[in-house]
Amino acid sequence: MTYRAPLKDLLFDIKELAGIDALTALPGLEDAGYDTAVAVLEECAKLNEQVIAPLNRAGDIAPSWFKDGVVTTTAGFKEAFRAFAEGGWQGLHHPDEFGGQGLPKLIHAACIEMINSANLSFALCPLLTDGAIEALLTAGSDAQRTTYLPRMIDGSWTGTMNLTEPQAGSDLAAVRTRAEPQPDGTYKIFGTKIFITYGEHDMAENIVHLVLARVVGAPEGVKGISLFVVPKFMVNADGSLGERNDVHCVSIEHKLGIKASPTAVLQFGDHGGAVGQLIGQENRGLEYMFIMMNAARFAVGVQGIAVAEMAYQKAVAYARDRVQSRPVDGSVAGSAAIIHHPDVRRMLSTMRAYAEGCRALALVSAAAYDASHSHPDPEARQQNQAFYEFMVPLIKGFSTEMSLEVTSLGVQVHGGMGFIEETGAAQFYRDAKILTIYEGTTAIQANDLVGRKTARDGGRTARAIAAQIELTEIALASHDSAAAQAFAKRLSAARLAFLDVVTFVVAGTKSDPNAVFAGSVPYLMLAGNLMAGWQMGRALLAAEDSLNEGEDTAFMQAKIATARFYADHILTRVPGLRDSIVEGGESACALALEAF
Amino acid sequence: MTYRAPLKDLLFDIKELAGIDALTALPGLEDAGYDTAVAVLEECAKLNEQVIAPLNRAGDIAPSWFKDGVVTTTAGFKEAFRAFAEGGWQGLHHPDEFGGQGLPKLIHAACIEMINSANLSFALCPLLTDGAIEALLTAGSDAQRTTYLPRMIDGSWTGTMNLTEPQAGSDLAAVRTRAEPQPDGTYKIFGTKIFITYGEHDMAENIVHLVLARVVGAPEGVKGISLFVVPKFMVNADGSLGERNDVHCVSIEHKLGIKASPTAVLQFGDHGGAVGQLIGQENRGLEYMFIMMNAARFAVGVQGIAVAEMAYQKAVAYARDRVQSRPVDGSVAGSAAIIHHPDVRRMLSTMRAYAEGCRALALVSAAAYDASHSHPDPEARQQNQAFYEFMVPLIKGFSTEMSLEVTSLGVQVHGGMGFIEETGAAQFYRDAKILTIYEGTTAIQANDLVGRKTARDGGRTARAIAAQIELTEIALASHDSAAAQAFAKRLSAARLAFLDVVTFVVAGTKSDPNAVFAGSVPYLMLAGNLMAGWQMGRALLAAEDSLNEGEDTAFMQAKIATARFYADHILTRVPGLRDSIVEGGESACALALEAF
Structure with missing residues (x-):
C-alpha cells in the first residue's frame, strides 16, 4: 500500500478547529485563506504520495552509507530532494524577502505532517533546515541572512x-x-x-x-x-x-x-x-538555539502524528485484506476480513483517534502561533503566544508517546506478519522510537511543562485554558446527542483532574520538587490527552453542526464516532493519572537509590 | 553489563507467595522443597549468567543463517545448547521415567525466567521442546513416548x-x-x-x-x-x-x-x-495441541517477565553510570548520575514493579498448577486448576503487553544512546514485540479470558478469586503502615472495577458480543494488572512481617517500596479501564467499517 494524504481531515481541522477564516482576516495573512490551503495541500499531497513515500522502504533497507568521510544517501533521495526544493516546499513558511512563500504555520504544519508520513527519514533534512533558518532569521546579522537564507530557502543548501x-x-x-x-x-x-x-x-x-x-x-x-x-x-x-x-x-x-x-x-x-x-x-547561544528547538519540537510532535497516521493507514489496509475467523456477532457466515473483529476495530479506532486528536491540537496551536505574530491587538498576541507555548511540550511529548502505542498496535494488527520486516509495519515501530528522545526527551518536555509553562505563572495559563475547555463542555452539553452528552461528561472529569494536578504542581515545584517532577511525565500525558481530547470535542460539535446542514454525511458521522471513541477509550485514562500524580508523589521516589 | 539472575526475588516469591513449604507436603513433591529450589536456582543462574547471556548480542548481530535448506545458528549456540542439555535442564520439569528430574512447575518457571532473560532467542528452542514433550506425554502412544521422550528430555533432539x-x-x-x-x-x-x-x-x-x-x-x-x-x-x-x-x-x-x-x-x-x-x-489434534499451547502460553508470559527484568537491569546500570544535569532537589551540587532524577526513578520503578508483579503472579500460578496435579483432595485439585487456567491468559497477555512498555522505557532511560543498536537496549524493544503475537495474540488470550474463563462458568471463578483478593485487602487494612493502608485502598478500587467488568462480560457475551469483545483486551489488561497487583499486596504483607522480625531489612524495604509504587502508579490505571469497558462498548464499534 502507499500513503494517502488525509486531506479531508487536515482541511476540516484547518477550517473548523483552527479557524483559518479568522486568521486570514489578520494583517499579512490576507492571501492565506482556505482556498489557498486547499490548493497548497493538494499539491503537497501529490509530491509526497508520488515521489517521497515510495522511497520510505528503500531507505530502511538501504540506509545512508558512510565511507571515507562521505555519506551517500539512499538511491532516489537526492532526486526527491531536488523535486522538493524546486517545488518551493522548503520556503513555504519563510519570508518572501528571502525567497519564501510566507505562508502561515497552520498550512506549513499540515504540509510537514504529509512529508513525515511519507518518509520520516527524508523529512528530517528539511525539518532541521527549517530550524536553522528560524535561528538565522531571529539572530543572524544582515550579512548572514543574505548569505545563507536564500540558498537554504531554495533548497540548495x-x-x-x-x-x-x-x-x-x-x-x-x-x-x-x-x-x-x-x-x-x-x-x-x-x-x-x-x-x-x-x-x-x-x-x-x-x-x-x-x-x-x-x-x-x-x-x-x-x-x-x-x-x-x-x-x-x-x-x-x-x-x-x-x-x-x-x-x-x-x-x-x-x-x-x-x-x-x-x-x-x-x-x-x-x-x-x-x-x-x-x-x-x-x-546568548542557548537563547537562539531555543528558537530553533521550539520550532523543531513542534515539528517532532507532528512527526509523531505523521507516523501514527501512516501506521494506521497500513493497518487498515491489512485488516480489510486479511481474512481470518468468523465475526463474534455472526454478521458474516464464514471467515471474514479481520476488520470485522471487535478487537481489531478497537485497535484501529485507537490509532485513528490518537492521530486525529493530536493533529487537531497541533493545527489549532499552529494557528495560535500565527495569531501571536500577526494579531494587531497586543493582548491577543500575548494570549495566543501563551497558548502556543503551553502546547509545544504537549505536542512534542504526547504526540510522540502516543505514536509508540499506535505503531505498536500497527504491528499487532498485522499479527505474525507484522514481525516480519518485509511487511513494513515494523519499520514504523522502529522509526517512531526516536521521537520521544530527540529534540528533548519526554522528560525534558515535561520539565518545561512543569517549570516554565505551569509553575512560573502560578498556573495562570493552564487555568485560562481549562476555562476555555469548560466552554466546550457547556456547548457539548447543549447538543442533544448521546455522543455530545457522553463527551461532555468525560471532558469535564478530565478537566477537573487537570486542575487538581495544576494546583499540585504550582504548590509543590519548589517545596517538594521530587514529588512534582516524578509526576511530570504523567502530567504531560494527562494534559496532552486532555488537550487533544478537547479538540476532538470541538470536532464533534462542528461535525454535528455540519451534519445538521446535510454536509458530507459519512465524513461527519465518522468524525463524531471517532470523537466518541476518544472520549470513552482514551480520555478515560486521565483520572487515574491524576491519582498517580497527586497521591503518588511520595511513593514515586520511595525506593532507595542503592536498592534499584 | 551482563545479566544477574534475581535470585532473591525469585526465592522470596517461591517461599512467601507461592508457598513452596505447603507444596512440598503434597505427595510426589516431597523432595522439591525450598532447599532444593535454592540449589537448583543457583545452578541455573550460573549457566545463564556465564554461558547463555553472553551470546545474546551475538545472536542479534549474526542471526541464524539459511542456505540451501540448512540453518546455521549463531556461533556458540550449539555449544551452549550442549551445556544446557548436559546440565539436565531440558528435563527439569519432566517425569523421571523418561530421564527427567520431575521437579514442580514452580521451580521450572523460575528457571525459564532466567534463561529467557539471558537470551530470548536461545530459550525458544527448549521452550518449544517442552511443549512437544507435554503433548507426547499426554497423547502419545507408549511406543512414541519411548521413542521420542528420552532423547528430547536429554536434549539430543x-x-x-x-x-x-x-x-x-x-x-x-x-x-x-x-x-x-x-x-x-x-x-x-x-x-x-x-x-x-x-x-x-x-x-x-x-x-x-x-x-x-x-x-x-x-x-x-x-x-x-x-x-x-x-x-x-x-x-x-x-x-x-x-x-x-x-x-x-x-x-x-x-x-x-x-x-x-x-x-x-x-x-x-x-x-x-x-x-x-x-x-x-x-x-482430536486441536485438543492435544492446546495442551502444548497452554504450557507454551504460560512460558511466553514468563518471556515477557524475563525480557522486562533484563531491560530493567540494563537501564539501571546505565542510569547509575550516566552523569547528566543537577538533581531538582539540590541533593547533589553538580551534575549527578541520572538515577538521581525523579523521572528516571519513575521509569525504573515502573519497569521493576511490572516485572516483580508479573513474576509473582506467574510463580503463584505455577504453584497452583502443581497443586492441581498433586493435591490429594479432588476439590482442591479442581480449585487450583480453575485458578491456574484463569491466570494463563493473563500471564501470557498482561506480562507480554507490559514488556512492550518496559522495554520501551528501557530505551528511553538510555536517551539517544538507546536508539543506537550497539548499546543493546533496542534489542529488547525489538525482541519483545513478538511476545504479544505468538502462541496466540493478546486478543486471542482475551477471547479465552472472556469466553472459556469468565462467561462459561457465569463468572464463578472470577468472583472466587475476587473474594480471595478481598481477604488480602482485609489483611492489608490490619497492617499499621501507610504503605499497607494505601495499598488496601487501591486494591479495593481495582477489585470492585474487576467485579463490575465480570458482571458486564457475563451478562453480555451472548447478547451483545461486539461490545463485550471490543472490551476483551482492556478486560485482560485490567485483570492482569489487578492480579499482579494483588501479588504485590501479598508481597508487601510478607515483607512487613519479615521486617518486623528483622530479616534482610534493605531487601524487605525495597519490596515494600516497589509494592507501594505499583499501587499508586500501575493499579491506578484499573478504574479507567473499567469505564472504557463497561461504558464504552457501544462507542468501540461505532465507526462504520467503510469509514476506516
Whole structure:
C-alpha cells in the first residue's frame, strides 16, 4: 500500500478547529485563506504520495552509507530532494524577502505532517533546515541572512543543529566545544558533536551547521554558550562556494530506526580549526538555539502524528485484506476480513483517534502561533503566544508517546506478519522510537511543562485554558446527542483532574520538587490527552453542526464516532493519572537509590 | 553489563507467595522443597549468567543463517545448547521415567525466567521442546513416548509446533495440510507450515515436528484436525537415526527481533510425502495441541517477565553510570548520575514493579498448577486448576503487553544512546514485540479470558478469586503502615472495577458480543494488572512481617517500596479501564467499517 494524504481531515481541522477564516482576516495573512490551503495541500499531497513515500522502504533497507568521510544517501533521495526544493516546499513558511512563500504555520504544519508520513527519514533534512533558518532569521546579522537564507530557502543548501556532545546530551551546560576568536572577527571551532541529523549527506551543495560552542574564557554553564554558523564549504563574497571548512564527518550511527537519515559524528577543527561566525551576541547561544528547538519540537510532535497516521493507514489496509475467523456477532457466515473483529476495530479506532486528536491540537496551536505574530491587538498576541507555548511540550511529548502505542498496535494488527520486516509495519515501530528522545526527551518536555509553562505563572495559563475547555463542555452539553452528552461528561472529569494536578504542581515545584517532577511525565500525558481530547470535542460539535446542514454525511458521522471513541477509550485514562500524580508523589521516589 | 539472575526475588516469591513449604507436603513433591529450589536456582543462574547471556548480542548481530535448506545458528549456540542439555535442564520439569528430574512447575518457571532473560532467542528452542514433550506425554502412544521422550528430555533432539499456514494464523479451522493414511499405519503429510520456531537448526541431532494436519476425508473446521509426529530423520526400531524425512526448510524469516531464533517455512511432502505417525486419535489434534499451547502460553508470559527484568537491569546500570544535569532537589551540587532524577526513578520503578508483579503472579500460578496435579483432595485439585487456567491468559497477555512498555522505557532511560543498536537496549524493544503475537495474540488470550474463563462458568471463578483478593485487602487494612493502608485502598478500587467488568462480560457475551469483545483486551489488561497487583499486596504483607522480625531489612524495604509504587502508579490505571469497558462498548464499534 502507499500513503494517502488525509486531506479531508487536515482541511476540516484547518477550517473548523483552527479557524483559518479568522486568521486570514489578520494583517499579512490576507492571501492565506482556505482556498489557498486547499490548493497548497493538494499539491503537497501529490509530491509526497508520488515521489517521497515510495522511497520510505528503500531507505530502511538501504540506509545512508558512510565511507571515507562521505555519506551517500539512499538511491532516489537526492532526486526527491531536488523535486522538493524546486517545488518551493522548503520556503513555504519563510519570508518572501528571502525567497519564501510566507505562508502561515497552520498550512506549513499540515504540509510537514504529509512529508513525515511519507518518509520520516527524508523529512528530517528539511525539518532541521527549517530550524536553522528560524535561528538565522531571529539572530543572524544582515550579512548572514543574505548569505545563507536564500540558498537554504531554495533548497540548495541544508541546515543542521549541533548541540549534543558525548558528555552533553540533555544537559547543554556541559558543552565543551571551543571557539577561539580570530583577528578577522571569525572564530576557530574545535570539538566533537554527535547525533547530528543530516550532518553529512549528498543531497545539497552545502551544509550550514549551527553549532553551540564556548568562547575561550566564557562563563561556565549555560550562560557561556554561544551560537556559530559553520558552513561545510566556506562562502565567498559573491555567494559562490569556497574552500572546504574544517568540519568532517567521522562516522554515522547504526540505529534502531530512521535508518535513511544519516546521524553523524562531526569533528570540528582537527586540521587547524573550523571557521565559524558568531550568530548574534556571545553567550546568548542557548537563547537562539531555543528558537530553533521550539520550532523543531513542534515539528517532532507532528512527526509523531505523521507516523501514527501512516501506521494506521497500513493497518487498515491489512485488516480489510486479511481474512481470518468468523465475526463474534455472526454478521458474516464464514471467515471474514479481520476488520470485522471487535478487537481489531478497537485497535484501529485507537490509532485513528490518537492521530486525529493530536493533529487537531497541533493545527489549532499552529494557528495560535500565527495569531501571536500577526494579531494587531497586543493582548491577543500575548494570549495566543501563551497558548502556543503551553502546547509545544504537549505536542512534542504526547504526540510522540502516543505514536509508540499506535505503531505498536500497527504491528499487532498485522499479527505474525507484522514481525516480519518485509511487511513494513515494523519499520514504523522502529522509526517512531526516536521521537520521544530527540529534540528533548519526554522528560525534558515535561520539565518545561512543569517549570516554565505551569509553575512560573502560578498556573495562570493552564487555568485560562481549562476555562476555555469548560466552554466546550457547556456547548457539548447543549447538543442533544448521546455522543455530545457522553463527551461532555468525560471532558469535564478530565478537566477537573487537570486542575487538581495544576494546583499540585504550582504548590509543590519548589517545596517538594521530587514529588512534582516524578509526576511530570504523567502530567504531560494527562494534559496532552486532555488537550487533544478537547479538540476532538470541538470536532464533534462542528461535525454535528455540519451534519445538521446535510454536509458530507459519512465524513461527519465518522468524525463524531471517532470523537466518541476518544472520549470513552482514551480520555478515560486521565483520572487515574491524576491519582498517580497527586497521591503518588511520595511513593514515586520511595525506593532507595542503592536498592534499584 | 551482563545479566544477574534475581535470585532473591525469585526465592522470596517461591517461599512467601507461592508457598513452596505447603507444596512440598503434597505427595510426589516431597523432595522439591525450598532447599532444593535454592540449589537448583543457583545452578541455573550460573549457566545463564556465564554461558547463555553472553551470546545474546551475538545472536542479534549474526542471526541464524539459511542456505540451501540448512540453518546455521549463531556461533556458540550449539555449544551452549550442549551445556544446557548436559546440565539436565531440558528435563527439569519432566517425569523421571523418561530421564527427567520431575521437579514442580514452580521451580521450572523460575528457571525459564532466567534463561529467557539471558537470551530470548536461545530459550525458544527448549521452550518449544517442552511443549512437544507435554503433548507426547499426554497423547502419545507408549511406543512414541519411548521413542521420542528420552532423547528430547536429554536434549539430543528438539521439538517444534507446526500450526500456522499462510492462510491459517489465529484461525486453525483453516488448516489445509493433508495427511494420507498408508497401509502400514503411518500417514503421508503434504503441505506448507510457516512461522515454525527452530523448525530447522544445527543444535541437535534430530528435530521432532508435531504437525497439525487434516486426514483425507476429515470434517471441515477444527473438528477435522489431527496431530502427527514427523521427525526430521526417521527413527529406526533400535532408536538410531534412519533416513531423512520429506520435510524441508525452504526459508527463514527476516524479523524485527529474536533474530537468532530461526523462524522456518517448512515444506512437507514435496518429494513423495513426509512420513508421520498419528498422535492419539484422529480429529482430536486441536485438543492435544492446546495442551502444548497452554504450557507454551504460560512460558511466553514468563518471556515477557524475563525480557522486562533484563531491560530493567540494563537501564539501571546505565542510569547509575550516566552523569547528566543537577538533581531538582539540590541533593547533589553538580551534575549527578541520572538515577538521581525523579523521572528516571519513575521509569525504573515502573519497569521493576511490572516485572516483580508479573513474576509473582506467574510463580503463584505455577504453584497452583502443581497443586492441581498433586493435591490429594479432588476439590482442591479442581480449585487450583480453575485458578491456574484463569491466570494463563493473563500471564501470557498482561506480562507480554507490559514488556512492550518496559522495554520501551528501557530505551528511553538510555536517551539517544538507546536508539543506537550497539548499546543493546533496542534489542529488547525489538525482541519483545513478538511476545504479544505468538502462541496466540493478546486478543486471542482475551477471547479465552472472556469466553472459556469468565462467561462459561457465569463468572464463578472470577468472583472466587475476587473474594480471595478481598481477604488480602482485609489483611492489608490490619497492617499499621501507610504503605499497607494505601495499598488496601487501591486494591479495593481495582477489585470492585474487576467485579463490575465480570458482571458486564457475563451478562453480555451472548447478547451483545461486539461490545463485550471490543472490551476483551482492556478486560485482560485490567485483570492482569489487578492480579499482579494483588501479588504485590501479598508481597508487601510478607515483607512487613519479615521486617518486623528483622530479616534482610534493605531487601524487605525495597519490596515494600516497589509494592507501594505499583499501587499508586500501575493499579491506578484499573478504574479507567473499567469505564472504557463497561461504558464504552457501544462507542468501540461505532465507526462504520467503510469509514476506516
